[in-house]
Every structure is written in C-alpha cells, then in structure tokens.
Amino acid sequence: MRALFALLLLCVGGGLSPLGWAQDSAASPTPDIRMIFDVSGSMKANDPDNLRASALQLAATLLPSQARGSVWTFGSQVRNPLPDGKVDAQWRRRARSLAPQLVDYQQFTDIEGVLRDATDALGGKRHVVLLTDGMVDLPGSGEEKRTRDAASRETLLSSLAPELASRDDVVVHTIALSHNVDRELLERISQATGGLAAVAETPEALLRAFLDVLERIVPRDQLPLEEGRFDVDDEVENFNALIFHDEDASEITLVGPDGERYTRDDHPDDILWQDNPRYDLIRVPEPQAGEWHIEGPVGRDSRVSIESPLQLRSDSLPPTLYLGFDVPLDAWLSREGETLEGDTLPEDIRLRGELRGLDDETLVSTSLKAGDDGHFTGTLAAPEEAGNARLVLNADSDAWTRERVQGVNVVTPVTATLNDDATQVTLEAQHPRLNVDNTQISASLLGETLDVVPDDERTWQIALPEIDPDQAVPLDLDVTVTLDDRSWSIALPVLRLNPEARIGVSGAEIDDDGPRAEALPDGKAASQEEKSDASEERNLTTMAGALWDKAGGEWQALRPHIEPYAKRPSTWVVLAALLVALAILWTLRRRSRRRRHRRRREPQV
Incomplete structure (x- = not known):
C-alpha cells in the first residue's frame, strides 16, 4: 500500500505518466477510462485486504496525462465520487483520497445498474474497468430474490452487453478480485465488448492485471528484459524500468553500458528514481546505447518501456482467444509515423509472434513473413489451455529490438x-x-x-x-x-x-x-x-x-x-x-x- 501511495505522489509531483506511454494508431488519442469498484458486502470476504484501494492508486498513477478518468462505486447504490475529468495533478490527488470510500460497504451487488450508469455518461470512446467479485446480488428474499438475480444476470448477457457492443464506443475490461467470482459472466461481458477479462487474487496479480488492462488501452513498446539485462539502441529517447521485487529484497542497482552504477541514493538529478517496498521505478532520459543490467532481485512482470521514433505497430490484437482456433497476426514497423518498407527496412529484420503464460513461459510461437507493403504476417497455432496469457510481438535486428505485449484471455x-x-x-x-x-x-x-x-x-x-x-x-x-x-x-x-x-x-x-x-x-x-x-x-x-x-x-x-x-x-x-x-x-x-x-x-x- 505504501508503495502505491509513494508512486502516486511521484506522478502528482512530477505531473507525468511514469511509464511514458506513447500513442498508438490503434489507441484513442484521448482515452476515457472509467474505473468501477465493487463495495458490496461480499467484498469483505473476497477482498479482505482492500486490494481495490491499491488498484485505484496504481491506476491513477499509470494513467497518462492526456487521458480522462472517473471513479465509480456500487453495491445496492451507484455512486460517482470522482466525476469525469482530465488526468492532472489535482485529479490524481482526488483519486488518492477515495480509498476510505472503498470500504463503505453496501448490502447488495447491482452490476447491471452501475454498467448502465457508467456507460451512459457522456464521452467519446469509453474504456470501463470493472473490479468486482462478480456475483449478481439484488435486494429481496426467497424465490423472488433468486428470480431477480437470475433475470439481471440474463439481462447483462443477452441485452446490455450486446447493446454496448453494437454502439462501438464502449469497451468493458473486467478484473475479478476473487476465485469465487462468476467468471463466465465477466468473461462474456468483456468478450462481447472487445475488452480483457482478468483474475487477480493477490497484490502482485492485481498489479499484473491492471498493467495488462492499461496496456490494452494505451499500447507501448518495450525492450526485452532477460535475467536483468536489456539492450538500449541509439534511437531510444528514454526508458522506464519498472522492477518488481519482494518487500524484504536487497537494494536495486542499475548499471550502464560504461559500467557506471546508479542507486536510489546515488544517481544524477536527471534520472527519476522511486523505490518502494514492492518495486523500483527508474526513468532514464537520453540513455547511453548498449547493454544495461540490473543488480538485485528482478521479479516477474518487471518491464522496460521506451519512447522512440522507431516503433513496432500492429492491428488491434484480439483480447479474447479461443481454444482450437489459430490466431492471425499482422505487424509492421514505423518511424515518425511512416511505415517502413522496401529499402527502409533493415536486411536482417526478423519478426515473430508468441503466446506466453503469466509465468513468461512460451506456449506457442511463429515467425512472421514480410510482404511488399512492409507488413509482416503469420499465424499463431491455436492455444491449448484456457486462462489469462500474453500475446507478444517481437521485432529485432542486429542494431535494435522492439517488443509489444498485450494481455489476452483464452476461452x-x-x-x-x-x-x-x-x-x-x-x-x-x-x-x-x-x-x-x-x-x-x-x-x-x-x-x-x-x-x-x-x-x-x-x-x-x-x-x-x-x-x-x-x-x-x-x-x-x-x-x-x-x-x-x-x-x-x-x-x-x-x-x-x-x-x-x-x-x-x-x-x-x-x-x-x-x-x-x-x-x-x-x-x-x-x-x-x-x-x-x-x-x-x-x-x-x-x-x-x-x-x-x-x-x-x-x-x-x-x-x-x-x-x-x-x-x-x-x-x-x-x-x-x-x-x-x-x-x-x-x-x-x-x-x-x-x-x-x-x-x-x-x-x-
């Protein structure tokens, strides 16, 4: 919890998005992100440590400054404690102050009501992030209540979700905060609207789920991070290393290609470094080209995102994959927004696609072949196991590497x-x-x-x-x-x-x-x-x-x-x-x- 507060304060004070998101052709130029938090009584058992507060603080930290955001809560009543507004320092401070309202429990769980209110509010392309234990629970008793609950659930699946999908301006991403969740309900709502469905039962999984959802909303390029090492090319304008570790982990040291060593207590003023019990966030502007490495524990889901005129692009990768169905892939490279093709492409360029488990194990992979228009295409073999995973596109040459990672749900x-x-x-x-x-x-x-x-x-x-x-x-x-x-x-x-x-x-x-x-x-x-x-x-x-x-x-x-x-x-x-x-x-x-x-x-x- 302290880690998330500290990271939020960093962003409020600096007025920037710590992960340095770059806009993508598939992303909305001004994303409108509406976060919905379940405050029903069942969350006392399914979220006893109030992970929702951590989620709110993390999301407020990672939202880019050009975005719009709002916060909603629901139980038997729907509330909007933080109305839609531009994500700036004041908005982040207000979001941080909402944590106590997430334990102001109500008796029931009206998922249908909050989705209607949050999606009906004015706005452009809306990304709704719903955190819940996923159990429809409306007022009433006995057979009457069971009938009402079943009818509301059926309305969500057969009426509301298709209606939102037909409007083409609402995407619902769902994050289940309990293994007791009505997972089918959440998956089908997300699937119908083109969103991602994720399950989180621990603080570490919650960070992963939110990062996966936010990367869906505003994609960004990364550098492969292997055994604490990553290669920076001369086109990288800055990088942001988000290093996860245990709370009692030893100190993180960042080592540059020239052997220069940086720590949280000893680094130049232009390097932005925030250390927290669970992770360190390091922003390095105009980094020296070459191999960088990290000394100390580098936990799962650590990543290095970059800003660069050279970018890896793709058509919108599907958030839902299906058992038994192959996955077509289409990717290309661009510099300053222009697609690279013909002589502008390096001769040794290689592109591939992979499906990885959440433990970073490669499940299936394929090479992509170049076309005359600069696009690289291929087909990823059908996934064999249901659950959350990551779809990865990788482009590399002898001079540089780019990677695009998107969370997916296999059903x-x-x-x-x-x-x-x-x-x-x-x-x-x-x-x-x-x-x-x-x-x-x-x-x-x-x-x-x-x-x-x-x-x-x-x-x-x-x-x-x-x-x-x-x-x-x-x-x-x-x-x-x-x-x-x-x-x-x-x-x-x-x-x-x-x-x-x-x-x-x-x-x-x-x-x-x-x-x-x-x-x-x-x-x-x-x-x-x-x-x-x-x-x-x-x-x-x-x-x-x-x-x-x-x-x-x-x-x-x-x-x-x-x-x-x-x-x-x-x-x-x-x-x-x-x-x-x-x-x-x-x-x-x-x-x-x-x-x-x-x-x-x-x-x-």
Whole structure:
C-alpha cells in the first residue's frame, strides 16, 4: 500500500505518466477510462485486504496525462465520487483520497445498474474497468430474490452487453478480485465488448492485471528484459524500468553500458528514481546505447518501456482467444509515423509472434513473413489451455529490438451450463463465427452417446439421464467445426456432473491427489464412510508398525529399567483399563460416523 501511495505522489509531483506511454494508431488519442469498484458486502470476504484501494492508486498513477478518468462505486447504490475529468495533478490527488470510500460497504451487488450508469455518461470512446467479485446480488428474499438475480444476470448477457457492443464506443475490461467470482459472466461481458477479462487474487496479480488492462488501452513498446539485462539502441529517447521485487529484497542497482552504477541514493538529478517496498521505478532520459543490467532481485512482470521514433505497430490484437482456433497476426514497423518498407527496412529484420503464460513461459510461437507493403504476417497455432496469457510481438535486428505485449484471455469456443435440477446441459457458441450449421457437437456420458439437439441458431441442448447424486460423473464433449473449406475437431474441457461428490464413477475417492480405488471383498465399491474408516485403519496400522519397529530397536537399552515394573500386578491392571477405554471410544466413534447423514448438494458446473 505504501508503495502505491509513494508512486502516486511521484506522478502528482512530477505531473507525468511514469511509464511514458506513447500513442498508438490503434489507441484513442484521448482515452476515457472509467474505473468501477465493487463495495458490496461480499467484498469483505473476497477482498479482505482492500486490494481495490491499491488498484485505484496504481491506476491513477499509470494513467497518462492526456487521458480522462472517473471513479465509480456500487453495491445496492451507484455512486460517482470522482466525476469525469482530465488526468492532472489535482485529479490524481482526488483519486488518492477515495480509498476510505472503498470500504463503505453496501448490502447488495447491482452490476447491471452501475454498467448502465457508467456507460451512459457522456464521452467519446469509453474504456470501463470493472473490479468486482462478480456475483449478481439484488435486494429481496426467497424465490423472488433468486428470480431477480437470475433475470439481471440474463439481462447483462443477452441485452446490455450486446447493446454496448453494437454502439462501438464502449469497451468493458473486467478484473475479478476473487476465485469465487462468476467468471463466465465477466468473461462474456468483456468478450462481447472487445475488452480483457482478468483474475487477480493477490497484490502482485492485481498489479499484473491492471498493467495488462492499461496496456490494452494505451499500447507501448518495450525492450526485452532477460535475467536483468536489456539492450538500449541509439534511437531510444528514454526508458522506464519498472522492477518488481519482494518487500524484504536487497537494494536495486542499475548499471550502464560504461559500467557506471546508479542507486536510489546515488544517481544524477536527471534520472527519476522511486523505490518502494514492492518495486523500483527508474526513468532514464537520453540513455547511453548498449547493454544495461540490473543488480538485485528482478521479479516477474518487471518491464522496460521506451519512447522512440522507431516503433513496432500492429492491428488491434484480439483480447479474447479461443481454444482450437489459430490466431492471425499482422505487424509492421514505423518511424515518425511512416511505415517502413522496401529499402527502409533493415536486411536482417526478423519478426515473430508468441503466446506466453503469466509465468513468461512460451506456449506457442511463429515467425512472421514480410510482404511488399512492409507488413509482416503469420499465424499463431491455436492455444491449448484456457486462462489469462500474453500475446507478444517481437521485432529485432542486429542494431535494435522492439517488443509489444498485450494481455489476452483464452476461452472455450462453446460453453456448457448445467441447469438447476441437473437434468439438462445447455451449450452455447461463444466464438462469433460458430452456429448450428457449421458446428457439430458430440456428447458421451459413461460410454453412452447422448443426443445433442439444436435449440436455436447458436445453442444446443442435451437431456441427461438420471445420475447417482453421490457420484462425480464426467461428461465428454467434442466439437467439430467446418469453416473456410476445412474441418477440425476441438475437445472441450470435461464437464463434471455432481462435482461436489467425493466418489468417482468407478468407486474411486476423489481427493487432491487424484482418484484412489477402494473395493470391498465382494467386489462392490466401498462407501465414503467405509473408505474413510478403512483409510484411517490403514494409517493406524502403519503408524503402529513403525512404532513397533522403533521400539524393538530401543528395547534392549530400556529392558533393565522396565522389567521391575512389569513384575508388579498393578502395572498390568492399569494397562488393561487403558486398552478397554480405547476400545470403547473407537466403537462409539464408528457408530457415530455411520449414523451421520451426508448432506446432499445440488449438482453444479
């Protein structure tokens, strides 16, 4: 928290954006950024450390001075404590003062209401950043409340999100502050409006999520940072190194190509340096060309952004990728806004695209080929795992390197939802080009093929047979797509029916280490209670054996001291009483466990 306040004060005092964002052809010239913070009661549990305050301070710090910004809060009521205004020193100070209002909790969560108010306010191209635990919760009780909540959620998905998408002047980015989030809701709102959906559960992840969202709004070039080293070419006008580290990390030292060493306490006046418990921010104007390196801990998500007349550009990279679908890429280089082509391009220029995980591991990559118009194109192989990732474009020659990094969210092309009484599964196409005419879906449950019936243009229904509620049963789903004169298959993630059940379909107990078979002598699957007792008995037997082996080794040394007590009758009476008491307690415990009824839960996806 102190780190974020300090960084904000730095920007307020200097009147500049610390990361030095350069405008991009795909970005709005004056971005209008509307930050919405959930202050509902559920956030007490889902955000106990009030990470929202840190997020607000970080966002206020990183917004460029040419932007416009506003802050909204919502629970049962929608408020606008910081109206739309130009991001300047006064605006940043007002944003910093709003932290206490983020713990002024309200009872409910009206996501629909705040999205309507924040997007209806006047403005140009609006980027809405919604931070929430993502659970629609409206006033009411009983069945009436459940109906209202479901209706509001459905309105968000089927009415409001498509309406915002059709207006083409609103992009909704969502950041979920809890693993308990209604992730499907947030993903689909962002997906429909062309925004990024991210999940953050820690302060470090929150910084990452906000940086990913802000880089979506105002893209900027970076220099690759590898093992604390980065190369600065002679066209770089300044660089901004944002170095993350642990709170108890040692001091950061920046070393220039000539060996000159800079620290927070010893650096020239023209270098702007702010050290904080979690990161250091270093702005170096007119840096010397050559290899720079950082001594000290360089944490994940550290980055070096630059300002330079030579820039890497691309068409707007998609914020949502789909399992099973390749990603087309198109990039080019420009100097002073003019595309480089032909003789103006270095002969040794190389461009490539990558999909990286949040741990910076390369998942897939491809080389881009040059065209006559100066554009480099290629196709990135389809991602194989859902979740947040980063799409990276890299251009390099022997003289310089440029990198463009954009956060993305990988989702399934078709979603599967189990209805309330677990009798039916609804499948809905999420990829914009899929429909019942070009998409065939097969479903298998315990080896039995189920009928998949089209419901309307983009949805299907599967009627489920009766399932033992005490067993977790996998529903296997495969999609065959026919598009652009080719067909291919996509295996959707398994939909587990009765996920709360502890017994797998083969009688295997489901635990953190995977299934473990337990069978009775007659071949029947053991019940949960019997398996638990059997497991406990095995553990006791193992412990007893280990103790016996250990005791055997010590017996010879202890025997002279124990034998006198063994000859006394009172010793054997006490031991017998203890054994009887243990046997009675064990019997009562087993009976109590068998009388206990397991609570039955409704199946859910």
